[in-house]
Amino acid sequence: MLGFCFSARKVLISGAAITLMASSAIAQNVVVAIDPGSAESNLYWETIGGLIPPHMQSLVGNDPETGAYDNSGLAESWEHNEDFTSWTFKLNPEAEFSNGWGPVTAEDVVHSAALHVGEDSRLSGIQALRDATVTAVDEHTVRFDLPSPEPDFLFLHAGRAVLLIYSKAQFEAEGLEGYAENPAGSGPFTYVSRDLSNTLKFAPVEGHWSGVDVDFDSLELRFVGEPATRLAMLLSGEADIVSLPRELQADAVAQGNEIVSSAQASMQSAMVFSGLFMNSDGPAKDLNLPWQDVRIREAMNRALDREAMIDILYEGRAEPLTVFSMDPRFDGYVPDLTENFDDSYGYDPERASELLAEANYPDAFENRVIPIAATALAGNPEFGLMAELAQSLFADVGLQTEIREMDWPTLQNARVGFTADFVHPMRNAPVRPNAIGVLASHTTHLSPAYSIGSPELDEMGAELVETKEPAERANIVENMFTYVFDNYAHMPIATVSAEVVINPERVKGWQFPGASSSGFSHFHLIDTVE
Amino acid sequence: MKNFVLIKIIEAMIALWVITLIVFGLTHLSGNPAGALLPDDATQEQIDFLIQRLGLDQPLHIQYIKFLGGALQGDFGMSMKWPGEPAMGVVFDRLPATLLLGGVAMFISIVIAIPLGVMSAVHKGKTIDSVAQGIALIGQSMPSFWLGILLIWAFAVGLKWLPTSGSGTFMHLILPAISIAWFQISALTRLTRSSMLEVLDAEYIKLARAKGVSEPMITWKHALSNAAIVPLTYFGVLAGSVLTGSVVIETVFSWPGLGWTAIEAIKARDFPVVQSVVVVFAIIFILANLLVDLLYAYVDPRIR
Numbered sequence: 001m002l003g004f005c006f007s008a009r010k011v012l013i014s015g016a017a018i019t020l021m022a023s024s025a026i027a028q029n030v031v032v033a034i035d036p037g038s039a040e041s042n043l044y045w046e047t048i049g050g051l052i053p054p055h056m057q058s059l060v061g062n063d064p065e066t067g068a069y070d071n072s073g074l075a076e077s078w079e080h081n082e083d084f085t086s087w088t089f090k091l092n093p094e095a096e097f098s099n100g101w102g103p104v105t106a107e108d109v110v111h112s113a114a115l116h117v118g119e120d121s122r123l124s125g126i127q128a129l130r131d132a133t134v135t136a137v138d139e140h141t142v143r144f145d146l147p148s149p150e151p152d153f154l155f156l157h158a159g160r161a162v163l164l165i166y167s168k169a170q171f172e173a174e175g176l177e178g179y180a181e182n183p184a185g186s187g188p189f190t191y192v193s194r195d196l197s198n199t200l201k202f203a204p205v206e207g208h209w210s211g212v213d214v215d216f217d218s219l220e221l222r223f224v225g226e227p228a229t230r231l232a233m234l235l236s237g238e239a240d241i242v243s244l245p246r247e248l249q250a251d252a253v254a255q256g257n258e259i260v261s262s263a264q265a266s267m268q269s270a271m272v273f274s275g276l277f278m279n280s281d282g283p284a285k286d287l288n289l290p291w292q293d294v295r296i297r298e299a300m301n302r303a304l305d306r307e308a309m310i311d312i313l314y315e316g317r318a319e320p321l322t323v324f325s326m327d328p329r330f331d332g333y334v335p336d337l338t339e340n341f342d343d344s345y346g347y348d349p350e351r352a353s354e355l356l357a358e359a360n361y362p363d364a365f366e367n368r369v370i371p372i373a374a375t376a377l378a379g380n381p382e383f384g385l386m387a388e389l390a391q392s393l394f395a396d397v398g399l400q401t402e403i404r405e406m407d408w409p410t411l412q413n414a415r416v417g418f419t420a421d422f423v424h425p426m427r428n429a430p431v432r433p434n435a436i437g438v439l440a441s442h443t444t445h446l447s448p449a450y451s452i453g454s455p456e457l458d459e460m461g462a463e464l465v466e467t468k469e470p471a472e473r474a475n476i477v478e479n480m481f482t483y484v485f486d487n488y489a490h491m492p493i494a495t496v497s498a499e500v501v502i503n504p505e506r507v508k509g510w511q512f513p514g515a516s517s518s519g520f521s522h523f524h525l526i527d528t529v530e
Numbered sequence: 531m532k533n534f535v536l537i538k539i540i541e542a543m544i545a546l547w548v549i550t551l552i553v554f555g556l557t558h559l560s561g562n563p564a565g566a567l568l569p570d571d572a573t574q575e576q577i578d579f580l581i582q583r584l585g586l587d588q589p590l591h592i593q594y595i596k597f598l599g600g601a602l603q604g605d606f607g608m609s610m611k612w613p614g615e616p617a618m619g620v621v622f623d624r625l626p627a628t629l630l631l632g633g634v635a636m637f638i639s640i641v642i643a644i645p646l647g648v649m650s651a652v653h654k655g656k657t658i659d660s661v662a663q664g665i666a667l668i669g670q671s672m673p674s675f676w677l678g679i680l681l682i683w684a685f686a687v688g689l690k691w692l693p694t695s696g697s698g699t700f701m702h703l704i705l706p707a708i709s710i711a712w713f714q715i716s717a718l719t720r721l722t723r724s725s726m727l728e729v730l731d732a733e734y735i736k737l738a739r740a741k742g743v744s745e746p747m748i749t750w751k752h753a754l755s756n757a758a759i760v761p762l763t764y765f766g767v768l769a770g771s772v773l774t775g776s777v778v779i780e781t782v783f784s785w786p787g788l789g790w791t792a793i794e795a796i797k798a799r800d801f802p803v804v805q806s807v808v809v810v811f812a813i814i815f816i817l818a819n820l821l822v823d824l825l826y827a828y829v830d831p832r833i834r
Binding site for chain 2: 036038123180197222228407416450
């Protein structure tokens with residue numbers, strides 16, 4: 001009897017030990033090393049919205065594979081009125097905040113919207129919510145009444161995430177300090193801590209209301225500015241997932257690590273012209289920019305060997321782009337332009353030289369030297385090289401250029417102040433619905449600084465803003481893209497996925513759509529090696 | 531001596547005021563922070579609010595007077611990159627990490643450089659002198675960030691003995707401290723060596739030898755106590771170099787100190803934090819030099 005008891009105890013102890021070993025085997029802290037953000041705060045509206053913290057949620061989610069809007073966010077369904085000025089969201093009744101702050105209700109959405117549109121808001125795209133009236137219809141129904149039609153309202157909630165939902169109950173109990181110290185969210189993680197400029201830590205929510213089950217024990221986002229250090233972190237096992245410039249990715253892969261790409265394109269790149277160059281009354285008139293002449297714009301486009309650029313800049317892992325801000329996933333896409341791309345934009349240095357001669361370049365131009373801004377932008381480490389490559393290709397056809405080193409804020413300030421007289425690399429992150437993209441990147445309607453100054457295009461943009469009927473809108477967008485294409489208004493380069501490098505001994509994979517502002521999302525889908 | 535101290539303090543105050551002028555001018559010359567702090571598609575409303583909040587809509591001289599007035603009371607405004615944090619709060623939060631790293635780097639520099647310089651001088655032309663000269667040459671020719679990355683590669687990635695970056699344990703300190711110290715070791719070694727060579731040739735050393743004083747006593751007591759005045763003067767520079775060196779090294783090692791904060795603040799055009807960091811760096815630098823001047827005057831009465 002004693003022997004049996006002893007054996008049973010041994011078995012129990014062994015069982016407990018095995019259980020402990022098993023649990024320690026699956027205990028995994030996932031460390032993701034990325035670039036530091038431009039602003040760091042637990043108050044999301046005080047950032048530009050580049051990184052959606054894994055503990056927070058928006059009303060609308062994205063499918064991890066297709067990027068399509070889905071109900072993986074806080075709303076289980078939504079509807080809009082006929083003219084897209086009123087959107088109603090039904091919240092998932094199961095949704096609840098972490099740390100015991102209760103269910104997510106329509107009042108939380110109203111409260112959060114008020115915070116997000118405050119004067120101190122820096123969020124990208126927040127203007128779309130500024131004049132909205134947000135009403136709690138009932139406990140789980142919230143309505144947004146908008147001053148003008150917003151057919152792409154779901155993009156603002158999903159891809160751009162201009163509105164994350166905070167707990168009103170927590171605010172009433174703790175105020176903004178509570179949010180700053182320990183913000184409750186409704187996502188699959190809870191907030192643990194933030195060490196400014198260093199780390200953000202999260203823990204998975206056990207038995208999350210959505211049914212999401214995270215397969216690791218904690219998530220740590222490390223902000224590391226030096227790419228070589230991020231590579232070293234991966235190689236030494238200190239980080240499991242890192243973002244790396246492409247020139248360092250090869251070193252990481254050579255050591256047995258793997259590249260994981262977003263399921264969908266997350267960004268478009270282009271070389272863009274500055275100044276209101278299609279507006280004869282605008283500031284560009286005084287600058288006498290060479291690219292005011294469409295023949296110069298075509299020559300510059302034809303001077304670019306895009307295939308070589310994609311190979312060099314993106315190691316071939318990118319698709320050629322037809323028109324900057326046009327994407328085949330959204331209404332308004334014009335397949336004909338893609339089919340005609342080679343005829344109109346294909347690499348043809350001879351034709352480029354002919355066009356320059358036809359335009360009497362350089363003799364006919366007061367400012368014959370074309371400045372190219374070489375700049376760095378987080379998440380776009382290839383921009384400097386892109387500028388140098390473009391300079392080399394332009395030189396081949398006889399264009400005189402100079403590289404101007406400048407940081408992104410200086411470039412931005414010049415564009416906002418309409419004093420920019422250079423061409424420069426540009427990116428569109430995240431890839432937007434075509435109607436938003438064409439308005440923001442080419443007209444005065446959403447981002448005036450990026451307007452090319454064409455009165456004709458602005459007129460079409462104004463018509464688009466007022467039009468509600470989907471087919472008609474698509475038609476206008478198509479016409480706008482065709483206009484941009486025909487007038488060589490930009491130098492489109494590539495459509496690119498967001499990429500990270502993973503240590504396959506620790507992480508099996510990570511499915512994310514690339515649809516968010518930073519490209520990275522769906523942290524709960526990081527699949528670890530158990 | 532009192533007059534000497536007073537003059538030095540007045541000089542330090544003037545230097546600090548000039549530094550506030552320079553840092554204020556440079557940060558404002560660098561352009562509007564809107565481009566760094568706001569998204570690409572920021573509305574005019576967002577830009578205007580930010581400019582107003584920073585007081586950038588006021589004439590430059592008014593901005594400077596307000597800045598100086600606030601600075602005198604220790605108020606450098608609120609950080610823009612880290613909203614909700616007072617700029618000086620961010621600085622004081624990060625200062626201990628930099629002082630710790632700098633202190634360890636200085637300790638390593640002194641512990642290695644002084645004996646190495648002395649030995650190099652005593653054994654001039656021999657192997658140890660060649661080694662010391664070689665170390666000095668390498669240290670002064672190799673950029674510290676490059677050395678930092680090499681150290682990470684060797685000791686963190688290759689040997690896995692030390693962490694690549696971050697902070698929290700003594701192990702995290704080793705690589706960044708060596709990276710900062712390396713240049714200082716070479717500079718201090720050369721200074722100590724040349725100073726010792728000069729002193730070792732002096733008449734009183736010859737007299738000591740003639741009296742039969744032991745060589746270690748001559749080297750480490752009689753010679754070094756006189757030769758040390760030159761390396762001592764260098765400590766002011768050393769303190770400044772350690773601080774400026776921390777800007778690069780803290781970035782490479784993600785060390786959460788003032789240097790890393792400065793880089794992040796500059797990238798974000800966070801004027802209040804940049805100004806705070808520079809003023810704090812300047813104060814430390816000025817204080818270190820003031821201390822050295824006073825010590826120098828104390829040690830050598832001719833200076834007074």
